[in-house]
Amino acid sequence: MENSWIFVLFGAEVIAAICAAELRNLRWATIAIGIQSLLLVGIICSFAYLSSNHSLYWWAATAFIIKVLLIPWLLWTYTRKMPISEVKPIIGLAVSLPIIAIILVTTYLYTNVYLYPNFVNVLPPVYQGIVQTAGINLSLGLAIFTLGIYILLVRRDTIKIVIGLVVMENGAHLVLVSLAPTLQETAEIGIACNLVITSWLLLYLSSKIFELWKTKDSTSLSELKR
């Protein structure tokens, strides 16, 4: 298969996302999210090379600074203020891994088989020579996006929830790479900066909640239901 090396990146991206989801040590999960973001940068650079679309190199640079450096640094900093062990999730590892596998496979197959014929005509002209690769990237992006939503739904730890948000945004970023590679750099920077500020604010609020009530468990934030 041509460009088979990019599929290695795709596979590694999925593994890193699963590690970010399942590692109970939040520092290791932070490292996993940093690696996942680094692989994302690699995928963006690969598309830039394959499609000769040099604006994607700016995307990669932005993603590197924000997703590989800044966000993992923020997560690392806040894991020093709170316990590094994740609050016990709603679903344990033995059940969670098969669910993740089902989510990833189902989303990927649904997108690549059912939706893809609709999308194949909408992939940008710049991907004319690599339609299949771009299509697979699109499906992968949606799968990782769905994985991010899964993390947000079943994880109780407030730091793991931020990690889930980053996984979700990384999935959205992959979708952007497939569908809108000629998007203006300023828009790309705006989207990425929003993620940094959102992550920081969520971590800040989590740390304040922990400081006052000694809990990282988001399900204990239920005073307002009463």
Place this chain on the structure above:
Amino acid sequence: MEVTKIQSILPILVFAVPMALSIPIFFARGRKAFREWLAIGGLVATLIITILIYLNVVATGETKALVWNEWFYVDGLSVLMEFIVAVMGIIIVLYSTKYVAHGEPEAGEGKLSLYYGLLVLFVGIMNWTCATNSLITLYVALELGTLATTYLVAFDWRRRSLEAGYKYLLLITVGVVFSLLGGVLLYSAAGSKGALFLNELGKLAPQIPHTIALVSCGLFIAGFGTKAGLIPFHAWLPDAHAEAPAPISVLLSGVIINMGAYSLVRTVTIFAPLYHEVVLFMAIIGSVTMVLGILMALVQDDLKRLLAFSSVSEMGFIVAGLGLGTYLGIYGGLFHMLNHTIMKGLLFFCSGALLYATGTRKISELRFIPKKMLITSFCFIVAALAIGGMPPFNGFMSELALSLALGQSGLLWVAIVLIVAGFLTLVALIWAGYRIFWTKPNLKLAPANPKPREAKEVPALMWGGMLFLAILCILFGVYSQVLYPLLNSAANGIMAILPVP
């Protein structure tokens, strides 16, 4: 209908000025009067710029827009939103000068500077949302608005407000990402840069394949619907509205959720003339939101939560109208959006006044407010009657417009749902008002709380804005034609962009 575009710097100034003036406010510690005057000055300057835009865009009677290259586009709809933001911003700041200091006596200078600075910055960000012509920048600006207000929602820094702030930020961020995916899908499907520009979306809409158009609309409804507080994406709304300080609740209800509706009319409504599925889906979501929202409001003892659920319901009214894609539907939806800002803003201000005077917002504990709070009780009743759709108040006129629009579009069942929801709203608010202002406390049920009996009217800086909004409720009901040029321009601004089926 062609839109005449005029190159102007005003679309930039309308957001750049408040953003720039917010910076010294953040550093104005220890200088209370300077900070508050700067905030008011910044918002008054914003209002003046908005009036200048109005004179160029609306007052001429033609369908015009001010543009700055292709990236900023201010038409009648943008002017309407910018007026709402500027006027409500001024009233909120004036109200806050008394309310915040009273509610947070130990709040440091830094915290108060942050409060006013974020308020003014938020006004700038909202004006940027209304001025931008790019779909992606619309998403970025909406998100920035969420970030700017998170601290304001959690301002009290108590457990409940921290929880509300956390949920507010998380749920809206997750929801709004769907709208980004929808925008990117449209961009890709249209195959040109044009799909990113809001004023070009109508021209490209017929070229977009059916499935992709509907998927994009679904993503926009999920994304912008979260911001607007539509059911089932409303989970953040009651908590944030209830736990935020009262002036911020006004901001949330009168500005933030309106921005969700604004984004929907800029995106989803564009497809309404082409696909009846879009109209039907918006009507269904609107109907469910109208009914469920008010039913949840009926069972609340917390006054602010009651008002919050009522806001959810009112957004259903607005979206049902805007989703029709007809002139009367859009006119009625925008009219109701404006009226809702006034009516709900007034109600939240009243709830803040009651909390200021008595220390509680529970309806069961608020009983028997003495006649010393005449202005607050008058304002509350006016707002309750207005939002319940009673003539001669403004709510009646906008609900009438919506009902006629729905009937005209063949959705009579939605019009009936609207009327029923309106009636339930009237019941909920009048019942709350009756229990608060005309019923003696049942000491067996409510804890003995002497404060309601000792309460006195709030300071003039608080009731002044309330009275102004109450007068608007009456004026826009009795003489609603005063709004016609603005609403007509706003509706025509959207009609000019809509594709011909």
